[in-house]
Amino acid sequence: MHNAQPWRFRYARGSGTFRVYADFERTMPHSDPEDRALHLGCGAALFNLRVAVANAGLHPQAELLPDPSDASLLAAVRTTAPADEEDADLGLLHPAIRERHTSRYPFAETDIPxxxxxxxxxxxxxxxxxxxxxxxxxxxxxxxxxxxxxxxxxxxxxxxxxxxxxxxxxxxxxxxxxxxxxxxxxxxxxxxxxxxxxxxxxxxxxxxxxxxxxxxxxxxxxxxxxxxxxxxxxxxxxxxxxxxxxxxxxxxxxxxxxxxxxxxxxxxxxxxxxxxxxxxxxxxxxxYGPKGPVTPRRPVGDVLGFEP
Structure with missing residues (x-):
């Protein structure tokens, strides 16, 4: 929502695990008081991570809300196993990650098949x-x-x-x-x-x-x-x-x-x-219509951290 990008990632090299966190400094207290939209945005970022892992030939084993004591930890994704047949379908979506963005322009009246x-x-x-x-x-x-x-x-x-x-x-x-x-x-x-x-x-x-x-x-x-x-x-x-x-x-x-x-x-x-x-x-x-201009993204260093 509003391109707030309310997510953070940490990668543990030893276990090959990504952890996805909510960035609660990027909330919208009035429009999203329960942080529902924030979770949707983080879920979308989590899916892109799964696609990228599958595209790299690994299996993204995701666990949602792995620590009940930490509301900011939304998911953990292990990347150690080789990709399977279902992961291949995920990997096919990888090129669309860079292409996908919101278009706020008129679309044609053409029916969607x-x-x-x-x-x-x-x-x-x-x-x-x-x-x-x-x-x-x-x-x-x-x-x-x-x-x-x-x-x-x-x-x-x-x-x-x-x-x-x-x-x-x-x-x-x-x-x-x-x-x-x-x-x-x-x-x-x-x-x-x-x-x-x-x-x-x-x-x-x-x-x-x-x-x-x-x-x-x-x-x-x-x-x-x-x-x-x-x-x-x-x-x-x-x-x-x-x-x-x-x-x-x-x-x-x-x-x-x-x-x-x-x-x-x-x-x-x-x-x-x-x-x-x-x-x-x-x-x-x-x-069907114009793609429109892309919106900016935060630097990788602001959203991704590493640990042993």
């Missing part, structure tokens, strides 16, 4: 989550909840504070900051359409990227888990990244819609209207 939708749903299922493409009145309901949340955020002091901390609006800051969302990546302002886009300027004057119509019928997908605790959030983050990497490899552009997830009274109604179950962890927007 059914076989690709099925593959994306299967990718989430392999990580223990569910991906569904809402349609008809459920899709309109998701769009309305996202619009309501965006309207709230624009007039909410807490949301404004979180956004101010993680957006880089000055030209020098945007060019040099290693994290956050720089002004050049805000994307154009939405003029019409139902794509659930965030106004990263908070409704204030900003770098003029213009305005443009967005999709009237955006392709949205809901990523859900059965339960809603730290372990489920890590599962969801890994499933989300597996979906995003596969989508990128197949030529899709992607972005997130988190606004409705930041308000408990709006997040709950997003769930499956038929079964009434499933905790929505992320709304993904998928489609």
């Amino acid at each position: 059914e076989d690709l939708r099925s593959a994306l749903m299967n990718a989430a299922r392999r990580e223990g989550a569910t991906l569904a493409f809402p349609s008809s009145w459920h899709l309109r309901w998701v769009q309305e909840l996202a619009e309501e949340a965006e309207a709230r955020n624009l007039t909410d002091d807490g949301s404004e504070e979180d956004l101010a901390r993680w957006t880089r609006t000055g030209s020098e800051e945007a060019d040099t900051a290693p994290d956050g969302v720089p002004a050049y990546a805000f994307g154009p302002r939405k003029r019409g359409g139902r794509a659930p886009m965030r106004d990263f300027s908070g409704g204030k004057p900003s770098t003029d990227l213009g305005s443009t119509p967005f999709e009237v019928n955006p392709h949205l997908a809901l990523l859900t888990t059965e339960e809603d605790g730290p372990r489920d959030w890590l599962v969801a983050g890994q499933a989300m990244e597996r979906v995003l990497l596969l989508a990128t490899a197949k030529g899709l552009a992607t972005s997130f819609s988190t606004q409705a997830l930041e308000w408990p009274d709006l997040r709950w109604p997003l769930r499956d209207p038929v079964s009434g179950t499933g905790r929505v962890q992320m709304i993904l927007r998928l489609g």
Whole structure:
């Protein structure tokens, strides 16, 4: 969320084990009070680690929340065993890690082929989550909840504070900051359409990227888990990244819609209207369109440490 990059890694050479930690100095107290989004982001980083280990010919044996006494230790990944057949599938996603990034630009109205939708749903299922493409009145309901949340955020002091901390609006800051969302990546302002886009300027004057119509019928997908605790959030983050990497490899552009997830009274109604179950962890927007500019990344030395 907001490119906060709230993760840290430590590698123990002796045991060949990576430990993945949450960086709780990078929280968003108002928008993410339970650190749910933080865990999703760390889960995505964990999945990228698994892909990189598999690409190196090793088996990434991951254990979630290995130490109940340390809430910051989210996962341990042993890398000593040789890769197996399932790891080969992970390794194929490795080139997409560098290519994948959020696009805040309009996508074409072109349908996503059914076989690709099925593959994306299967990718989430392999990580223990569910991906569904809402349609008809459920899709309109998701769009309305996202619009309501965006309207709230624009007039909410807490949301404004979180956004101010993680957006880089000055030209020098945007060019040099290693994290956050720089002004050049805000994307154009939405003029019409139902794509659930965030106004990263908070409704204030900003770098003029213009305005443009967005999709009237955006392709949205809901990523859900059965339960809603730290372990489920890590599962969801890994499933989300597996979906995003596969989508990128197949030529899709992607972005997130988190606004409705930041308000408990709006997040709950997003769930499956038929079964009434499933905790929505992320709304993904998928489609064919411009990839948009990349956002910065923290230096490796800031996020990776070594020990014997």
